[in-house]
Amino acid sequence: MYSIKKEAVLSSLILGVILTADVAQVKLTNSRRTPVVEQAYNYVSHPFLNLEQQLERDFSIIYEGDQKEEVIKALYQNLSEMKSINPALLKHIKKIKVLTPEESVGLEYIGLAHPKGDPVFDSVILRCDYSLSKLAHELAHIEYNYSLASSDLFFQSFFNPPITKGKGWRTTWEDGTRGPKKGYISPNATRNIDENVAQYVELFYYKDDCEFWKGINKEEFDYETPLRYLWASDLITEKQFKEIIDFVRK
Numbered sequence: 001m002y003s004i005k006k007e008a009v010l011s012s013l014i015l016g017v018i019l020t021a022d023v024a025q026v027k028l029t030n031s032r033r034t035p036v037v038e039q040a041y042n043y044v045s046h047p048f049l050n051l052e053q054q055l056e057r058d059f060s061i062i063y064e065g066d067q068k069e070e071v072i073k074a075l076y077q078n079l080s081e082m083k084s085i086n087p088a089l090l091k092h093i094k095k096i097k098v099l100t101p102e103e104s105v106g107l108e109y110i111g112l113a114h115p116k117g118d119p120v121f122d123s124v125i126l127r128c129d130y131s132l133s134k135l136a137h138e139l140a141h142i143e144y145n146y147s148l149a150s151s152d153l154f155f156q157s158f159f160n161p162p163i164t165k166g167k168g169w170r171t172t173w174e175d176g177t178r179g180p181k182k183g184y185i186s187p188n189a190t191r192n193i194d195e196n197v198a199q200y201v202e203l204f205y206y207k208d209d210c211e212f213w214k215g216i217n218k219e220e221f222d223y224e225t226p227l228r229y230l231w232a233s234d235l236i237t238e239k240q241f242k243e244i245i246d247f248v249r250k
């Protein structure tokens with residue numbers, strides 16, 4: 001009798017803690033429900049939606065492209081991960097198309113973003129072999145257009161005129177060196193600030209996202225100012241910003 005009572009008290013205590021944690025998180029993130037509670041709620045309320053309808057319901061994204069179930073499922077999972085890391089990257093995206101393997105053959109790009117102003121604006125096309133980091137890159141192109149950084153004069157003038165060689169895909173600097181320089185992630189990122197920003201954001205979604213930062217030359221590469229702007233513009237999170245700053249300063 002006593003132990004049953006004790007168990008009941010214990011389980012209601014645990015439930016209380018879970019609910020309190022949920023309420024606390026709702027307060028912090030200012031969302032109605034935590035993602036896990038929201039997903040459970042959505043599943044119970046609409047168990048019969050197909051995958052495309054679920055994408056639209058949970059991310060307000062219209063899906064187009066490869067109709068294979070595993071492809072749409074993988075996109076749903078990537079978007080869920082993105083939402084839990086930085087929901088601000090999903091603010092304006094309206095449409096995503098994942099190309100079939102046949103359509104992806106021979107394409108030079110892994111992803112293509114159509115930002116504000118394009119006829120099919122706020123949409124992204126992804127080659128079939130895209131990764132979470134490439135998805136982040138294309139979403140960053142979209143969000144950059146709405147961001148504080150894109151209209152900030154200091155941020156724009158922070159980047160010196162490009163000093164890369166040749167046209168097209170630039171792999172080296174004028175002095176023949178590679179790697180990050182000044183505020184640019186890579187020689188190719190000098191094509192425009194938009195591309196540079198997308199390459200910064202992409203870095204945070206690699207399996208080992210510290211790999212890049214390990215080898216940088218702090219004298220040649222002023223990364224801190226751009227990163228501060230990206231954080232202020234919600235293109236990266238405070239957690240991502242602090243982790244890298246702490247890592248590089250060490």
Ligand SMILES: [Zn+2]
Binds near residue numbers: 137141
């Ligand atoms: Zn790009």
